[in-house]
Amino acid sequence: MDYLKYDREILLNCFYKMFERLDFLNTYKINGGSLSKFLLKICDSYNYAPFHNLTHVFNVTHVFYSIVNSNRKESYLAQECFDDIHKLSMLIACIGHDLNHPGVSNDFLMKEGH
Secondary structure (H helix, E strand, O other): OOHHHOOHHHHHHHHHHHHHHOOHHHHOOOOHHHHHHHHHHHHHOOOOOOOOOHHHHHHHHHHHHHHHOOOOOOOHHHHHHOOHHHHHHHHHHHHHOOOOOOOOOHHHHHHOOO
16 A cells, blocks of 8 residues: 555545444444544644654554454454454544644754743
8 A cells, every 4th residue: 555645535535444444433323424524623633744744644543453453363453452442442543643743853842942
């Protein structure tokens, strides 16, 4: 998957599909329109930083999704370690983990007196 070439609309659709394919919309009665608005709001809050941006978030989230995808019968993490509520919580955490990141390190912020 060459996610570096994907625009925001494609990444938003991919995020939505992860929720859908993990069956969270049915399991937790999540309204599709509400989920789309939620994902759009999060994506709009990401800065255009060189690294801590939407592409990076997609990479992190996609790795998590690949690990816990219940279609992967050989995945110990998918089958034994996490309940669906944990998977849902971690999926949301992955998507929001760098929200509003300024694109600089903590060391830089401290030196600048931020």
